[in-house]
Amino acid sequence: MKRNPILRIVAKFLIPLIILFALYVQFHGDFGPGGGFQAGVIFSAALILYALVFGLDAAEKIIPPHILRLLASAGVVLYASVGVIPLFLGANYLDYSVLGSTQIKGQHLGILLVELGVGMTVTAVMLIIFFAFAGRGRP
Amino acid sequence: MGNHISLLLVVIPLIAAPIVAVLPRGGRLPWLTTLIITFICAFLASSQLWMVLNDGVISYELGGWAPPWGIEYRIDAVNAFVALIVAAIAAITLPYALLSAEKEIPQHQIPLFYSAFLLCLTGLLGITQTGDLFNVFVFLEISSLSSYALISLGRNRQALTSAYQYLIMGTIGATFFLIGVGLIYSQTGTLNMQDLAKLLPQLSQLKTVHTGFAFIMIGIALKLAMYPLHLWLPNAYTYAPSVVTVFLAATATKVAIYIMLRVLFTIFPDDFLLATPTYDIFILSGMAAIIFASIYAIYQSNIKKLLAYSSVAQIGYIALGIGFASSKGVTAALIHLFNHALMKAALFMAVGAIIYRIGSCNMKNIDGLGKQMPWTFGAIVIAGLSLIGVPGTAGFISKWYLVTAALEQQAWISVVVILFGSLLAVIYIGKIIEALYFKPVTDSNQSAQEAPLLLLVPLWVLVCANIYFGLDTSLTVGVAEKAADVLGVVDIGIMNK
Amino acid sequence: MDFFISHYNYWIVIFLMMVGLYTVINRGNLIKKIIGLNIFQVSVFFLYISMGAVKDGAAPIITEGVKLYSNPLPHVLILTAIVVGVATTALGLALVVRIKESYGTIEEDEIHEMDHSL
Numbered sequence: 001m002k003r004n005p006i007l008r009i010v011a012k013f014l015i016p017l018i019i020l021f022a023l024y025v026q027f028h029g030d031f032g033p034g035g036g037f038q039a040g041v042i043f044s045a046a047l048i049l050y051a052l053v054f055g056l057d058a059a060e061k062i063i064p065p066h067i068l069r070l071l072a073s074a075g076v077v078l079y080a081s082v083g084v085i086p087l088f089l090g091a092n093y094l095d096y097s098v099l100g101s102t103q104i105k106g107q108h109l110g111i112l113l114v115e116l117g118v119g120m121t122v123t124a125v126m127l128i129i130f131f132a133f134a135g136r137g138r139p
Numbered sequence: 140m141g142n143h144i145s146l147l148l149v150v151i152p153l154i155a156a157p158i159v160a161v162l163p164r165g166g167r168l169p170w171l172t173t174l175i176i177t178f179i180c181a182f183l184a185s186s187q188l189w190m191v192l193n194d195g196v197i198s199y200e201l202g203g204w205a206p207p208w209g210i211e212y213r214i215d216a217v218n219a220f221v222a223l224i225v226a227a228i229a230a231i232t233l234p235y236a237l238l239s240a241e242k243e244i245p246q247h248q249i250p251l252f253y254s255a256f257l258l259c260l261t262g263l264l265g266i267t268q269t270g271d272l273f274n275v276f277v278f279l280e281i282s283s284l285s286s287y288a289l290i291s292l293g294r295n296r297q298a299l300t301s302a303y304q305y306l307i308m309g310t311i312g313a314t315f316f317l318i319g320v321g322l323i324y325s326q327t328g329t330l331n332m333q334d335l336a337k338l339l340p341q342l343s344q345l346k347t348v349h350t351g352f353a354f355i356m357i358g359i360a361l362k363l364a365m366y367p368l369h370l371w372l373p374n375a376y377t378y379a380p381s382v383v384t385v386f387l388a389a390t391a392t393k394v395a396i397y398i399m400l401r402v403l404f405t406i407f408p409d410d411f412l413l414a415t416p417t418y419d420i421f422i423l424s425g426m427a428a429i430i431f432a433s434i435y436a437i438y439q440s441n442i443k444k445l446l447a448y449s450s451v452a453q454i455g456y457i458a459l460g461i462g463f464a465s466s467k468g469v470t471a472a473l474i475h476l477f478n479h480a481l482m483k484a485a486l487f488m489a490v491g492a493i494i495y496r497i498g499s500c501n502m503k504n505i506d507g508l509g510k511q512m513p514w515t516f517g518a519i520v521i522a523g524l525s526l527i528g529v530p531g532t533a534g535f536i537s538k539w540y541l542v543t544a545a546l547e548q549q550a551w552i553s554v555v556v557i558l559f560g561s562l563l564a565v566i567y568i569g570k571i572i573e574a575l576y577f578k579p580v581t582d583s584n585q586s587a588q589e590a591p592l593l594l595l596v597p598l599w600v601l602v603c604a605n606i607y608f609g610l611d612t613s614l615t616v617g618v619a620e621k622a623a624d625v626l627g628v629v630d631i632g633i634m635n636k
Numbered sequence: 637m638d639f640f641i642s643h644y645n646y647w648i649v650i651f652l653m654m655v656g657l658y659t660v661i662n663r664g665n666l667i668k669k670i671i672g673l674n675i676f677q678v679s680v681f682f683l684y685i686s687m688g689a690v691k692d693g694a695a696p697i698i699t700e701g702v703k704l705y706s707n708p709l710p711h712v713l714i715l716t717a718i719v720v721g722v723a724t725t726a727l728g729l730a731l732v733v734r735i736k737e738s739y740g741t742i743e744e745d746e747i748h749e750m751d752h753s754l
Contacts, residue, residue, distance in 0.1 A: 032697060037715065073157035080154045093146045095203035129726050136733055273713050280720045287727055296738040297751055303731045307660060310673055310724050317680050317717060324710070325687050 004053075011053040018046035026119050030108060036115040040122025047123075048130050056134055065131060068124045075121030082113045144187045145199045145212045145268050148222060151183075152176055152261040160254035169250040170237050173257060177229040180264065184226035188219040192621070198270075206270070207331035213270030217622040220473070221397040222267040224480050228389040229260050231484070235597040236382040239491050243380040244292050252292060256386070258285040263394045272320050272330045272406075275398055276313065279362065282394070283309045286387055290379040301374035308371040312361030319354030322347050335406045343411040355402055356417070363395030365458055366428035369451045373435075376447035381491030384443065388450055389484035393476050396457055400469070403461065404626040412464075421462030426556045428455025433563035437570065442490050442500045445567055446483065449526065452560060453479045459553060460541055466620075466628045467544035473619035475537035478525070478608060482534055485522035485601035489515050492590035492598065497583075502570070507580030509572070511587045514595050516575055518602045523568035525605045528561050532609040536616070645686035652679035664744040666735065670728045677721045684710040684717070 026039035051059035082096075089098040096110020097103040155176045162169045191197060191214055199212040214222075236256075244252050262282025266275055287309070291302035324330055326347050327338045342348050357368075364372040372392075376384050403412065412418065429452050436448035453475070460472030490500050492515045497504060509516035525532035538557065545553040589595070608615050640647065652675055659672025688710030696708035736742050739750060 033695075037719065070161055073161045076157040077154055080150060084150060084154070087143055087146075092200055092203045093143070093150065094201050097203065132730065133733065273716075277716055277720070280724075284720075284723055284727060287731075291731055291734070296735075299731055299735045299738065300747060300751065303666065303728065303735065306724065306728050306731065307669060307673060311657075311660065311676070313720075314677055314680055318683065321680065321684050321687065321710075 007053055011049055015046045015050055018042060018049070022046065026115065027112075029115050030111055036118025037122055039115075040119045041126055043119070043123045044126035044130070047127055051130070051134070056131070056138070060131070063127065065128070068128050068131070072121050072124035072128060075117040075119070075124065078117035078120070079114050082110060082117065142197070142199070144183050144190070145197055145214050146201070148180055148183050148187065148226070149212075149261060149265045149268055151179060152257045152264065156254045156257035156261065159257060160250055162250050164247050164250055167237065169253040170233075170240075173236075173253040174233045176257060177226070177233045177260070180226040180260065181223075181230035184219070184223040184264075187214060188216075188223045188618070191216055191219040192618070207329045207334035210274050211270040211331060211333075212268045213333065214268065215622075215625045216618060217397065217400065217473075217625055218267045220477070220618050220622050221394060222264055224393060224477055225260070225263045225267065225390045228386065228480055228484055231597050231600055232382060232386045232389075235385065235488055235491070235594055238591055238593050239382050239495055240380065242495055243294055243382075248292060252289070255285040255288045256383075258282075259289060259386070259391075263390055266394050267397060270332050272323070272332060272335065274330075276317055276320060279316070279398075280313055282391065283313060283362075286383070286391060289383040289387075290375050292383070293378040293380050295378050297374065298378035301371075301378045305371040305375045308361055308368075312358045312368075314358070315354045315361070316358030319351040319356075319358060322351030322354065326351075332401065332406055336408075339406065339411070340408040343408055343414070348411075349415070352407060352411075352415070356399075359395055359399050359402065360424075363392045363399060364451055364454055366424050366432060366451060366455055369428070369432070369454075372451055373444050373447040376450065376487075377441055377444040381487065381494055385484050385487040385491060388447075388487055389480040392450070392454055393480055396454070396472070396476055400461065400472075400626060404469070404628055418462045418464045421458045422550075422553065425455040425457075425459030425462055426553065428452055428458065429556050429560035430563075433560055433567070436567045437563065439567075440502045442493075442502065442505070442571055443487070445571070446486055446490065449564065449567065450479075450483055452564075453483070453526075456537070456541060456557065456560070459557070460544060463544050463548050463550065463553075464628075465544060465547060466623045467540070467547055469623040469626060469628045470616070470619045471537060471540035471544045473622050474540055474615050477615050477619070478533040478537045478605075481601055481604050481608065482522045482525040482532075485518060485598060485605060486526065488594070488598040488601065489519045489522065492594045495590055495594060496587045502574050504581075504583070505574050506578040506584065507575070508584050508587060509576035510580060511584060512589050514599070515590050518595075518598050519575065520572060521602050522605055523572065525609065527564045527568060530609075531606065533605045533607075533615075535609055536612050540616070645682065649679050649683045649686070652676075652682065666732045666742040666744065667729070670725060670732070673728070674721065674725060677717070677724075681714045681717060681721075684714045 022039045022043035025034040025042060026036065029035035029039070047059060047063065050062070083094040086095045086098050087093060091098045094110075097106045099109045100106035155172060159169050159172050162172065187197070197212075197214040198206075199214075200206060201210040201212065204210070240249060240252060259282050262278045262280070262285065265278030265281065269275055269278065287302050287306045290305060291299055320330070323335065326342055326345055327335055329335055329338065339348065361368045376388055379387065403417070432448045432451035432455065436445045436452065439445040439448060457472045457475050457479070460468045460475060462468070493505060493508060493512070494500050496512065497508070499505075521532070525534035528534040528538035538561065542554055542557055545557065656672050656674070656676025656679060660669050660676065663669055663672060688707040690704060690706045693704045693706040694702045696705045696711075732742055735747070739747050741747060
């Protein structure tokens with residue numbers, strides 16, 4: 001890749017912006033279009049771009065596969081267990097209203113945590129799928 | 140926590156699945172965790188059935204959103220019964236899974252295997268719990284996707300192609316279901332089953348509703364391998380690891396039959412069904428399955444494939460029971476649903492024990508094994524007799540109720556077909572027993588020993604259940620009759636049409 | 637003729653559905669089958685999304701001065717179905733990669749000649 005300076009510089013310039021946009025989509029999901037699914041895919045797109053330009057080995061140094069696996073699992077567990085907490089507070093599954101002092105605050109906190117879980121899992125799973133296919137047939 | 144049981148049944152395996160996936164690869168920790176989870180689920184499912192039988196319907200609103208806007212878990216005798224079958228079979232399969240999976244699945248994939256197993260359990264239990272039609276689709280896909288992955292773990296390369304074939308067929312089935320749900324939603328504006336049942340009687344003339352109904356039926360029929368949409372099943376069951384075959388054969392198609400019953404009897408009104416040829420199709424498909432799949436089974440040289448074709452035939456009996464359109468027929472179908480889970484799980488477990496010892500389940504390689512492995516052989520004989528329907532076994536009870544239901548309708552052809560199907564079962568079970576016991580022991584089988592205790596105990600638990608439910612029918616028949624009652628099956632009868 | 641034009645979304649859906657199903661059934665290449673499956677699924681997504689649209693309705697985000705919103709529920713449902721579709725595609729392609737590694741081909745008839753299993 002040393003012979004493609006333009007590609008490398010453009011990628012280096014774009015990757016932080018893509019990540020920033022992913023975070024915006026993630027956290028603005030409560031007020032407008034967006035949320036964990038979209039943010040996760042955009043976030044993983046930034047890392048996949050990095051892997052395409054700088055090589056798989058360099059990308060795996062940033063996020064090793066076992067971390068990805070942990071991240072994917074942790075996201076699902078976070079999602080499901082945020083739903084379980086209301087059970088202990090006397091409400092039904094996924095009823096976030098009881099998480100905060102008011103109903104709106106509770107729902108807000110619940111959705112934020114759930115979307116965080118979704119974002120983590122989607123990022124990790126998209127990267128796992130990419131690494132699994134791209135890494136196939138490597139020595 | 141009593142009122143949360145219906146939810147915990149789904150959420151506990153769901154949370155456990157990703158945790159099991161990241162457990163250390165060596166050692167038996169993933170297995171132990173899964174074992175504990177399945178036992179908790181079996182306990183919850185049995186207490187749920189007990190609660191439903193005593194206190195009536197349980198309704199659970201997810202997220203506190205009242206139905207029909209929110210998702211509702213609605214448990215009556217039917218769901219509770221099917222959920223108990225699924226959870227109990229999972230709990231019995233797990234002790235068996237330890238050695239069988241270590242033998243047949245690469246070491247580094249074991250945690251992922253148990254994770255996929257738990258996801259499959261989540262999906263199957265979810266289908267039984269939910270009262271929302273779209274939620275059924277989501278859980279259907281969770282269970283299907285994980286079962287494609289489970290099947291592809293088989294040792295032969297045919298496992299990959301059969302998983303691929305199942306993936307294509309299963310996805311088409313699920314997408315058909317989705318189209319049907321969409322068309323129904325466009326006319327009613329609701330996805331809640333109870334709400335649909337209230338709204339559909341006024342709309343039953345609409346063409347869109349008819350089209351949606353047809354799409355839903357074909358979609359589920361693909362999933363439950365109703366003849367002639369069964370083509371994915373024999374290969375998938377044959378090449379999957381033994382544990383996976385035991386679990387899927389006993390639960391996956393049963394859960395699909397449950398949705399079929401729900402859609403037919405709870406959601407769509409009776410006069411709507413009478414205006415369509417639904418029941419005739421069930422009877423024709425059931426009879427064709429019993430005859431043709433049984434004949435196919437006789438010609439198989441791989442025991443797992445033989446039993447898989449026999450599964451298609453047994454699903455035919457259940458379809459026939461539904462097709463009688465009477466409460467007796469549906470009762471018989473539900474009893475057979477339970478009993479078939481027992482006998483097929485026992486038979487596939489016994490075959491798995493043979494594979495554990497000699498690494499093959501081909502007719503050519505099993506000569507004389509019955510003398511080397513007497514306990515496994517005994518299990519095959521008893522479960523086989525149950526499959527044939529010999530008095531004193533669970534299989535007899537379901538055949539008895541099915542024949543009674545057929546006689547009530549004066550459906551003489553069906554009676555003949557049911558009895559003929561039993562005759563064909565005698566032939567294919569006889570083939571296995573002949574090879575196992577009446578052929579001289581080959582040299583390579585001389586050294587084969589009885590299967591280890593950890594495989595035999597779950598196997599014999601199921602075999603004893605086959606005998607127990609053949610003698611004491613108060614639980615199965617009682618629950619099945621109550622379930623048929625809850626479904627609101629009206630005795631229309633095929634003759635009165 | 638008005639009937640055809642006013643229901644144009646259904647014609648698109650039916651066309652895509654048939655293209656997808658035909659590809660799944662007719663093509664012998666395992667990857668093309670998965671592409672067909674994807675087209676088939678996308679047609680169903682269109683069916684749901686076009687169903688949720690309300691004539692002159694705004695996007696379903698609460699805004700001042702807007703009275704009529706589109707129905708967001710079908711869109712939410714299809715978001716789930718899209719995720720399911722992605723998972724199915726990934727799993728299917730992974731199977732195809734493994735099939736290619738063990739058979740050396742992804743043509744259905746050649747695999748059938750070797751194993752009689754597809």
